[in-house]
Amino acid sequence: MSKVFAILKSATATAIAATITAALLAGCAQEAGQMLDGGSFGDATLNNTEMMNGERQYTVQLARRFAQEVPATVHFAFDSAALDAEARRILTLQSGWIRQFPEARFRVYGFTDLVGSDAYNRRLGQRRADAVVAFLTSQGISRARLEGVVSLGKTRPVVNTPGPERANRRAITEVTGFVARHPTLLDGKYAEVIYREYIASAVPAGAVEEASPQDLATQ
DSSP: OHHHHHHHHHHHHHHHHHHHHHHHHHHHTSOTTGGGOOSOTTHHHHHHHHHHHTHHHHHHHHHHHHHHHSOOEEEOOTTOOOOOHHHHHHHHHHHHHHHTOTTEEEEEEEEOOSSSOHHHHHHHHHHHHHHHHHHHHHTTOOGGGBOOOEEEETSSOSSOOSSOOGGGSEEEEEEEEEOTTOGGGTTOOHHHHHHHHHHHHTSOHHHHHHSOHHHHHHO
């Protein structure tokens, strides 16, 4: 009887091991980014491609830098898409930062507070996003780099209150990726785009003055 139990125990262990091995192999066969696929055809393949060539990783890093180094959000008066002095100051800072990275694309999202109908607030959110884009283009930013302007209306309040709330009346600028076929990205040098400002700022001023052109060319 004990021999029968031993055989059954061994068979069970073998079956469990086979199941675990099959599961691990199935997991290894999944595309990178498959868990990010929200159901749209091709999303997993797109994410896999961007991860392999470095674009997704460096887009996240560049977006983090933008959010840390300049204000990403401007606010509006009630039922208005006009840019006040503070909003123009913030957008001037944004445009200066954006000009440092001509390879990057940006998107502007418009929001409203919860007063009014959904349809009206979608239109108002769009006007606010358009106002930001118009200002950035007036500062020399190519409209082609400000893609996919979006109105989210009153769908994502910062403060969930039915009354007027300035914190909800906003437009947010975000990094969304890199310009396709930009000459500095033909061989996928996304890391150089992200870190070049840090590298340049790390060079002591005296070292730059004393270095010869040949030395600088090889740095």
